[in-house]
Amino acid sequence: MADLRINLAGIESPNPFWLASAPPTNSGYQVQRAFEAGWGGAVWKTLGDPILNVTSRFAGISFNGQRVAGFNNIELITDRPLDVNLKEIYETKKKFPNHAVIASLMVEPQQEKWHEIVKRVEDVGVDGLELNFGCPHGMAERGMGSASGQVPALVERQTYWVKEVAKTPVIVKLTPNITDITATAEAAANGGADAISMINTINSLMGVDLDTWNPIPHVAGKGAHGGYCGPAVKPIALNMVADCARHPQINIPISGIGGISNWRDAVEFMLMGATGVQVCTAAMHHGFRIVEDMIEGLNHYLDSKGIVSVSEIIGKSVPKYSDWGDLDLNYNIAARINTDVCINCNKCYIACEDTSHQCIERLTDSTGKSYLKVREEDCVGCNLCSIVCPVDGAIDMIELPRELPPMTWNERQAVLNAAACKVDISK
Amino acid sequence: MPTEKMQRISLINLEQNFQEVEQGYSNQEATEEANRCLYCYDAPCIKACPTGIDIPTFIKKIASGNLLGSAKTIMSSNPVGASCARVCPTEELCEGSCVLNYSTSPIMIGKLQRFATDWAIQNDRTLFGPGPSNGKKVAIIGAGPAGLSAARELARFGYDVTIFEAAEKAGGLNTYGIVSFRLPQRISYWEVEQVKKLNVKIRTNTAVGKDISAQELLEKFDRIVLAVGMGNVPSLEIEGENLNGVYDAIEFVKATKTGKLSQHFIGKKVVVIGAGNTAIDGATCSVRLGAENVKIIYRRTAEEMTAYDFEYEFAKMDGVEFRWLTAPKRILGDENGKVIGIECYKMKLGDPEADGRRRPVAIQNSEFVIQADAVIKAIGQTRHINLIEQFGIAHENGVVQVNPQNWQTSNPKIVACGDVIFGKGKGEAMVVTAAQQGKMAAYEIHKQLSSVSSPV
Numbered sequence: 001m002a003d004l005r006i007n008l009a010g011i012e013s014p015n016p017f018w019l020a021s022a023p024p025t026n027s028g029y030q031v032q033r034a035f036e037a038g039w040g041g042a043v044w045k046t047l048g049d050p051i052l053n054v055t056s057r058f059a060g061i062s063f064n065g066q067r068v069a070g071f072n073n074i075e076l077i078t079d080r081p082l083d084v085n086l087k088e089i090y091e092t093k094k095k096f097p098n099h100a101v102i103a104s105l106m107v108e109p110q111q112e113k114w115h116e117i118v119k120r121v122e123d124v125g126v127d128g129l130e131l132n133f134g135c136p137h138g139m140a141e142r143g144m145g146s147a148s149g150q151v152p153a154l155v156e157r158q159t160y161w162v163k164e165v166a167k168t169p170v171i172v173k174l175t176p177n178i179t180d181i182t183a184t185a186e187a188a189a190n191g192g193a194d195a196i197s198m199i200n201t202i203n204s205l206m207g208v209d210l211d212t213w214n215p216i217p218h219v220a221g222k223g224a225h226g227g228y229c230g231p232a233v234k235p236i237a238l239n240m241v242a243d244c245a246r247h248p249q250i251n252i253p254i255s256g257i258g259g260i261s262n263w264r265d266a267v268e269f270m271l272m273g274a275t276g277v278q279v280c281t282a283a284m285h286h287g288f289r290i291v292e293d294m295i296e297g298l299n300h301y302l303d304s305k306g307i308v309s310v311s312e313i314i315g316k317s318v319p320k321y322s323d324w325g326d327l328d329l330n331y332n333i334a335a336r337i338n339t340d341v342c343i344n345c346n347k348c349y350i351a352c353e354d355t356s357h358q359c360i361e362r363l364t365d366s367t368g369k370s371y372l373k374v375r376e377e378d379c380v381g382c383n384l385c386s387i388v389c390p391v392d393g394a395i396d397m398i399e400l401p402r403e404l405p406p407m408t409w410n411e412r413q414a415v416l417n418a419a420a421c422k423v424d425i426s427k
Numbered sequence: 428m429p430t431e432k433m434q435r436i437s438l439i440n441l442e443q444n445f446q447e448v449e450q451g452y453s454n455q456e457a458t459e460e461a462n463r464c465l466y467c468y469d470a471p472c473i474k475a476c477p478t479g480i481d482i483p484t485f486i487k488k489i490a491s492g493n494l495l496g497s498a499k500t501i502m503s504s505n506p507v508g509a510s511c512a513r514v515c516p517t518e519e520l521c522e523g524s525c526v527l528n529y530s531t532s533p534i535m536i537g538k539l540q541r542f543a544t545d546w547a548i549q550n551d552r553t554l555f556g557p558g559p560s561n562g563k564k565v566a567i568i569g570a571g572p573a574g575l576s577a578a579r580e581l582a583r584f585g586y587d588v589t590i591f592e593a594a595e596k597a598g599g600l601n602t603y604g605i606v607s608f609r610l611p612q613r614i615s616y617w618e619v620e621q622v623k624k625l626n627v628k629i630r631t632n633t634a635v636g637k638d639i640s641a642q643e644l645l646e647k648f649d650r651i652v653l654a655v656g657m658g659n660v661p662s663l664e665i666e667g668e669n670l671n672g673v674y675d676a677i678e679f680v681k682a683t684k685t686g687k688l689s690q691h692f693i694g695k696k697v698v699v700i701g702a703g704n705t706a707i708d709g710a711t712c713s714v715r716l717g718a719e720n721v722k723i724i725y726r727r728t729a730e731e732m733t734a735y736d737f738e739y740e741f742a743k744m745d746g747v748e749f750r751w752l753t754a755p756k757r758i759l760g761d762e763n764g765k766v767i768g769i770e771c772y773k774m775k776l777g778d779p780e781a782d783g784r785r786r787p788v789a790i791q792n793s794e795f796v797i798q799a800d801a802v803i804k805a806i807g808q809t810r811h812i813n814l815i816e817q818f819g820i821a822h823e824n825g826v827v828q829v830n831p832q833n834w835q836t837s838n839p840k841i842v843a844c845g846d847v848i849f850g851k852g853k854g855e856a857m858v859v860t861a862a863q864q865g866k867m868a869a870y871e872i873h874k875q876l877s878s879v880s881s882p883v
Contacts, residue, residue, distance in 0.1 A: 064490065065462040343526040350468035362469075390465050391530050 002302035003309040004295065006040070008275045009169040009194035009253045011128040013100035015040035016266060016310060017294050020257050020278035021104035021130060021173075023075065024288070028088030032095060037288035038295055041100030043197075043278060044089060046077035046132045047121065048106040048144075053079050059206035059217040061232065068285045070232035072204045074217065074224060076138045077106055082120070090124040101125075102171065105162075106132040106144050109154055114161040128168045131159065131193075133184070134175035134200025136227045146175040146200065152187035159191025169194040171255060176240055177203050185244045189252050196244065197255035197278065199237045201227025230281040234259030238272055242321045245273025262290075263297030270310070271317035329412065330404040333381035333397045335360075335374045341394040344370060348385035348395060356384045376400075436714060436745075441688045444715035445607040448741075449513070449538075457542040461490040464534045467526055472536060475524035477863045478505035482521055486539055498547035499554050501540055506579040506866075507572045507618050509544035510601045511859045512537050513610045516735050520859070548617045557625040558585035563876050566591060566648040568635050568814075571599020572858045573845025574654035575622050576865025577872075581652075582625035584873050589648075590627060593634035595685075597622075599656055600846075600858065603681040606708045608715065612684055641817040645840060650872045653818065653827060653836065653843040654865060657808035663700070667758030668804075672766030676701070676709035676805035683712050693717030695800035698769050700724055700755055702732040706805035707739065710747045713803065721747045722797060726754035726774050726787040752776075754787065756794055758802050768798045782851060811847065826850040834868045844868040 004015040018041035019025050019034050026045040034042055053076055061070035078085060093101050103121040107113040118129060133149030140147040148154045155172065162170050172188035174181055176199035185196050203225050207216040215223025237258020244250050256274030260266055261282040269277050282290055302310060337348070337360075349372055352360040359378035364370050374385070386395040437443050452460065464486040472482040481500055488497035501508040517523070517537040525533035547554060565581050567574045570592035578588045596602050598615035623629060633639060635655075644651055660675040662668060676699070682689065697713040699706050702725035713721045723742070725732060728751045732739065743749075752774040759768040773793035776785035810825020821828045821837035827848050829835060834842040844864035849856045 065459050343529040344467075344471070345465045345526045346468035346470075347465060 001299055002307060003311075004040075004298060004302075005309075006276045006311060008255060009128070009171070011041070011100050011102065011169050011171075011195075012098075013040035013276065014098060015295055016270065016276035016298075017291050018042060018100060018102075018255070018276060018278045019283060020280040021046050021102075021132065022280040022284075023073075024280060024283045026078065027080070028092045031088075031092050031101070034283075034288045034291075035092075035096045035099045038291040039099070039288065041102065041127075041276075043102040043104050043130050044085065044126075046104040046106045046135070047082055047085055047117065048077050048139075049108075050081060051076045051079055051138075054219045056217040056219065059226070060230075061206060068230055068281065070204075070206075070228060071230035071281045071284070072201070072206045072217075072226040072228045074137050074219075074226040077104075077132070077135070082117075086120065086124045089121075089126060093125045093127075100127045102128040102130050104130045104132050104173070106135065106139060108142075108144060109148055109158055111161045111164075114158060115165050118162055118165050122167055126168060128171060128194075129162065129166055130171040130173050130197060131162060132173050132200070133158070134173045134198075136175060136177050136201055136203050137225055146177050149173075149175040149184060149200070150178050152183050155184050156187040156191035159188050159193050163192035171195040171197050173200055173257075174198040174240075175200045176236060176258075181240045182243055182247045182250060185247065185250050189250050193252060195253040195255060195275075196250070197257055198240050198244065199233070199258045201229045202233060202236065204228030229259065230285075231259045231261055234261075234265060238268060241269060241274055242272040242318065245315055245318045246321055263294045263301065266294060266298060267301060267313065270313050271315070272321065273315045273318045275311075275314055323410075325410040325413075326408050328406040328408055330402065330407050332400040332402070334376040334379040334400055335381070335383075335385045336376075336396045336398045337372050337374055337385075338394055338396065339371045339373075341391060342372060343391055343394070344372070345390060346372070347388045347390065348372065351384050351388045356380075356382055360385060436717070438693055438717045441690070441693075441716060444717075445683060445688065447513075447611050448608045451545055452538050452542045457489055457539060460535055460539055461486045463527075464490070465526065471524040471526060472521040472534075475520045476504075477520070477857065477859045478508075478511075478866065479863075480504040480508065480521075480540075482536055482540075485543060486534065486536070489539055489543055494543055494546040495552060495554075497543035498552065501543055502547070502554050502621070505859065505862050506576040506622065507601060507615075507858060507862045508540060509548065509614050509618055510572070510605075510610055511862065512541035512544055513614065514601075514605055515857070515859050516737070518737065519735075548614070553624050554621060555579070555583060555625060557582045560587065561585040561877075563587065563650075564589070564648045565650045565652060565872060566644045567652040567654060568644075569599060569654040569656055569845070569847075570594075570597035570619070570629055570631070571654060571656050571845060571861065572601060573656070573847075573861035573865040573868075574599070574652065575618060576862040577652045577654060577844060577869040578627045578865075579622050579625060580866050580869035581872065582622070582627050584869070584877075586872075588625075588627045590629045591633045591635050591639065591644075592629060592631045595632055597629045597631060603684055604677065604705075604708075605858075606680055606712055607684055608711075636814045636817050641814070641819075645818070645838075649840075649876060651818075651841045652865075652868050652872070653815075653820075653841055653847055654845045654861075654868075655811050655814060656846040656861075657849075658811055659809055660705075660804045661807060661809045663755060663804055663806065665755055665757050667760055667766075667769075670758055670760040670766045671764050672760075672799075672801045673758060674709075674801060674803045676705045676803050677808065679803055680705070680708050680712055683716070689716060691716075692801065694719045696798055697721045697801045697803060698724060698797055698799040699803045699805055701805035701807070702727075702729075702734055702749070703805060703807070704734045704738050705808075706803075707734045707742045707747075709803040709805050710742055711745050713801070714745045714747065718801075721745075722750055722799075723747055724750045724753040724755065724769075724771060724797070726752065727776065727784065728752060731784045750797070752787065754789060755802075759796065766799055766802055768796045769802055770794055770796050808846075815847075823850070833871045833874075834864065835871070842868040842871055 021043040057075040063069040103126045135145030139145040172193040253275040256269035257278040359375040485500040521536040564587045567590040597619040601615035697718045756770045772789040774787040777788045812825040827843040845861040
């Protein structure tokens with residue numbers, strides 16, 4: 001069994017799986033149930049001045065019958081009094097001293113407000129703080145959440161105010177509703193943040209009811225944008241984590257969030273630079289018990305790779321993530337169809353014929369049986385056929401022998417520019 | 428211990444025994460199954476369907492919630508697509524060719540087709556309208572699957588179509604011949620209504636050759652489609668065939684679909700002669716009418732039996748017993764002329780016949796008696812030779828001869844389709860084949876009549 005313990009900027013937890021600040025961490029009852037199920041940590045539902053909520057609050061997206069491919073909410077921060085939350089945090093921490101309890105915080109962007117809440121929360125024994133600069137709905141209209149999180153100067157200043165008084169590690173949770181997340185991540189680092197977490201939810205409108213023409217979800221026939229999360233956002237979140245992880249000016253740990261549904265997703269986030277992960281939608285879809293497979297699956301994976309501690313995988317894929325200009329222009333792959341596995345649905349054929357490079361042929365063998373064949377000389381190696389193929393192993397993308405040495409776009413341009421300079425000089 | 432059959436069959440409420448066996452999909456089941464379809468390009472299921480239904484398209488439409496479009500896609504290719512959803516041997520056709528047979532498990536195409544057509548039936552949708560009138564008249568003889576199919580296509584082209592049907596109701600085999608627990612009559616009636624809504628006139632209770640002459644039709648109509656199907660079960664040519672308690676399987680099944688169900692079979696012993704799909708129908712209907720014991724006797728073996736595998740399995744589930752290599756010698760009656768049993772020969776298989784099946788030969792001195800209160804004959808169907816000859820068209824033992832290119836009979840004004848042209852060794856007589864032939868016959872007529880410039 002591998003060592004699954006993590007240490008994120010000084011916050012220790014028995015495994016990398018934390019519940020994100022959200023409905024699942026609304027109360028002591030829930031967080032304690034989660035810890036009993038095996039979760040390594042929990043970021044408490046955001047504390048702040050009490051608010052009012054509306055009904056309804058959530059919506060899910062089904063894709064071809066698969067429920068909760070994406071999820072959104074218009075619920076605000078905790079609607080329970082601060083005293084009640086603090087009492088339950090205290091009790092929870094007492095019962096589970098080895099589990100990480102992090103308080104998510106959101107107040108108006110004023111120094112004394114931040115100072116006050118940080119002190120009160122740290123008094124009950126939390127292991128760390130997470131500043132919610134990400135909530136995209138409701139609170140943002142009042143200048144909090146993503147309204148703060150979209151302005152690098154506000155992120156830096158508020159982080160600084162928190163750090164003035166905080167005794168525990170401070171995580172800044174970032175919003176993806178911004179052109180370049182590394183700008184706010186850098187601001188958090190500059191403000192003294194011990195770690196960053198991402199992503200918070202994405203601005204979204206889940207749908208429109210075809211009969212009532214109401215937005216989904218709606219409140220008495222009216223809707224407002226919500227925060228999008230769940231499996232569908234994973235690629236967006238992973239890119240943002242990776243971009244921060246490879247940024248030279250951002251050198252603090254990352255807590256990865258966004259569509260993580262199982263141990264495989266967690267491994268991907270950790271390979272791309274996350275020290276630990278936070279989960280919400282998967283728990284809301286299936287309950288806390290899903291963590292059992294997350295822990296076991298991660299363990300088996302690490303064992304199979306001969307890795308002793310999960311912390312060894314952190315950031316291992318970051319050097320492999322770069323800019324387009326650094327990709328090798330002379331690397332070539334082509335599709336190859338394994339006719340013994342192929343079931344002849346012709347999906348690859350029509351996808352290539354209509355929407356890619358017209359290089360799959362429908363042929364008939366000597367016995368009259370039809371089969372598909374890739375014209376390799378015309379194949380651009382785009383992957384489309386293997387993506388639409390419904391059968392594992394029917395299409396392989398094969399690496400072709402190199403004809404030219406590796407050369408990236410940037411290298412090519414450098415060579416061309418150098419040549420142009422020489423021409424200029426010779427003139 | 429109560430058998431499965433005893434639990435399912437009510438001796439008090441026979442009607443209940445004739446309710447449809449197979450349950451349709453719920454919305455959610457249909458959506459899940461539809462989403463499983465790969466939406467193949469140039470899909471093999473389309474080619475495997477005799478009527479060429481664009482199956483991936485109709486399934487995609489179920490998945491998207493476009494049920495009206497789905498039903499139209501089905502019914503435009505197959506005018507009796509709602510019946511076929513229930514009676515087609517899908518394992519041998521569309522589902523048998525599904526590419527998922529080679530990876531997971533095939534899409535339940537028949538059940539999805541039923542879901543879409545049931546939706547159209549329940550929501551009382553009219554799927555097609557008649558084409559603008561072209562002033563030409565076509566008579567169709569027989570309102571079964573082939574005739575209805577031809578009528579539907581001709582009406583959409585704008586022909587003035589009249590169907591002549593000898594029975595009280597239209598629908599042919601679908602209305603009278605397929606057991607209710609497989610195909611409720613309302614499905615067949617809905618298909619008939621769909622055709623009627625295209626201004627097709629259906630003259631029921633009108634037997635051509637009796638109520639109206641062949642000559643009159645030839646004079647009054649531009650073209651004639653002969654789609655009369657087949658007749659009743661032929662004579663066994665054995666002693667005792669006219670005893671009280673001997674039934675024709677076609678008539679026997681028809682009786683379970685018209686009027687009140689007979690109470691006479693409760694607790695009785697029934698012997699069915701033959702092992703085709705009609706024999707199975709006769710046997711399973713007997714079980715559902717409350718018969719205590721039902722035996723099928725067949726002069727060959729399970730190997731040569733023409734009933735579909737799923738029908739055979741269904742009969743066994745119903746507790747029907749099979750007596751292979753058994754042929755009837757004579758039917759025995761009591762002093763009142765009532766059936767009391769059937770004397771049979773034991774058979775053995777000899778040399779292969781022309782159709783490749785081995786000839787059954789009676790074993791000498793092997794006679795034995797099976798007790799029976801009723802005997803149902805299901806040894807094939809007779810041909811409407813008399814009617815065919817009234818039209819003066821060429822036939823071979825009642826099988827109308829057609830040019831396979833254009834479905835034309837020896838009289839160029841008459842095309843023929845469906846069971847009336849179905850001969851031995853020419854595949855299977857399926858509803859879906861008849862529907863396709865009806866379509867093709869209609870297209871041929873349209874080709875002929877639309878290329879001839881109409882006289883001014």
